[in-house]
Amino acid sequence: MTKPLEIQSYSEWNLFTRQERPLMIAGPCSAESEEQLFNTATQLKNNGIEVLRAGIWKPRTRPNCFEGVGVKGLPWLQNIQKELGMKISTEVANAHHVEAALKYGMNMVWIGARSTANPFAVQEIAESLKGVDIPVLVKNPVNPDIELWIGAFERLYLCGITKLGAIHRGFSSYNSTRYRNMPQWQIPIELKRRIKNLPLFCDPSHISGHREYIQEISQKAMDLGFDGLIIESHVNPDCALSDALQQITPDQLNQILAHLIIREEHPNNSNNTLIIEELREKIDTLDNTIMEVLTNRMKIIEEIGTYKKQNNITILQPDRWEKILTRVLEEARKNNLSEELVERVFKAIHQASIDRQTDIMNE
Numbered sequence: 001m002t003k004p005l006e007i008q009s010y011s012e013w014n015l016f017t018r019q020e021r022p023l024m025i026a027g028p029c030s031a032e033s034e035e036q037l038f039n040t041a042t043q044l045k046n047n048g049i050e051v052l053r054a055g056i057w058k059p060r061t062r063p064n065c066f067e068g069v070g071v072k073g074l075p076w077l078q079n080i081q082k083e084l085g086m087k088i089s090t091e092v093a094n095a096h097h098v099e100a101a102l103k104y105g106m107n108m109v110w111i112g113a114r115s116t117a118n119p120f121a122v123q124e125i126a127e128s129l130k131g132v133d134i135p136v137l138v139k140n141p142v143n144p145d146i147e148l149w150i151g152a153f154e155r156l157y158l159c160g161i162t163k164l165g166a167i168h169r170g171f172s173s174y175n176s177t178r179y180r181n182m183p184q185w186q187i188p189i190e191l192k193r194r195i196k197n198l199p200l201f202c203d204p205s206h207i208s209g210h211r212e213y214i215q216e217i218s219q220k221a222m223d224l225g226f227d228g229l230i231i232e233s234h235v236n237p238d239c240a241l242s243d244a245l246q247q248i249t250p251d252q253l254n255q256i257l258a259h260l261i262i263r264e265e266h267p268n269n270s271n272n273t274l275i276i277e278e279l280r281e282k283i284d285t286l287d288n289t290i291m292e293v294l295t296n297r298m299k300i301i302e303e304i305g306t307y308k309k310q311n312n313i314t315i316l317q318p319d320r321w322e323k324i325l326t327r328v329l330e331e332a333r334k335n336n337l338s339e340e341l342v343e344r345v346f347k348a349i350h351q352a353s354i355d356r357q358t359d360i361m362n363e
C-alpha cells in the first residue's frame, strides 16, 4: 500500500484514562477459573491497571496441554468489566472467536503471533471485525518478517479498522538464547519508522520467558519510545496452568512499574537541545566521511572487477578476504570497538563488493 495508514491515536481508543507512558495492559496468560480471574483483576485494578488481558483460547505448541477454558470464560471477563469497571481484552484466532468475544462486550482484541504468521487467519479475523469500533492489536509474527507484520495491519485497515496497535513479543529461535524469544529490537524500530503513528506495546513476558528479565526488557522498551506494555500477571504464578515461569503477581508488577525510568524523546530544555545538536553535527561530518570512503572503495572494487573479467579471475578471493577480516578485527580489539559490529559491517561491505563485481562480470 502506498498511502500511509491513517491510524487513530490511542487517546481515541476509550481504553486508557491515564494517557502517560507506559499504557498498561495486564492479566493472566489464561483465564483458568472465575475466582483466579476475579482475584487477579481486583488486585490489578487496586494497583491502577485499567485494562485486563486474559487468554480464553490458547494456541499451544503441542497437544494435550491446557488449551484455555473456551467460551465459558467470557462471562467471567464480562463480569469483571461490570463489577470492577475494567476494560477487558482477549486473543482471537478466527472468526468464531471474534463473534464470541464481541458478544461478551470485549473492549479490545489482539491477534497472536502464530496467527499473524498466517495471512488466511488474519484476513478471516479482519473480515469478521468489519464495522466494529474497538482497538485491534497485532503481535509480531513468530518469524522475524516485518512485511508479514505490516501486511496484517494493512488487511485490518482495508476492512475499515483504524484503531490499530502493535505488540512486540519477540521472535522464535532454534538456538537457546538468554530470552525465550529473541527481541530483535531493530524490527519494531523499523515498524515505527514505516508506520509512524502506530501505537507500540512491548510484551516482556513473552520475550523473556522468565519473570526475572521483565524489568530490564520493560525498561529497554520505554527507552526505545514504546507507548505501552502488556504484561502477564497472575495471583499465584507458580500454580498457573500456562506460562508459569513468566507470570508475576500484581504486586510484583507494581514494583516493576515503580522502578521504571521514563525518559522523554526530546530534551526538555534549550541547553540540552544545544549540546545534542552540536554532537549531532559532528556525527553528520563523520557520516559524510564514511559515505566518501564507501564511494571511493566501491570505485576500486569496480576497477578490480573489470580487470578480473578481462583476465578470467574469480570474483571471490578467500585468502584476501580472510586477511582483511583478520586485520580489521585486530584493529577493533586495539580500539576497543565491538568486534561483532566490525565483523557485521565488513561482511556487508564485502557482500556488496561481490554483488557489484558479479554485475560487472555479467555486463
Ligand SMILES: C=C(O[C@@H]1C=C(C(=O)O)C=C[C@H]1O)C(=O)O
Pocket: 301, 304, 315, 316, 317, 318, 320, 321, 324, 349, 350, 353, 354, 357
Ligand atoms: C576486491 C576484491 O574482490 C572481492 C572483494 C573484496 C573486498 O571487498 O575487499 C576482497 C576479496 C574478494 O573476495 C579482490 O579480489 O581484492
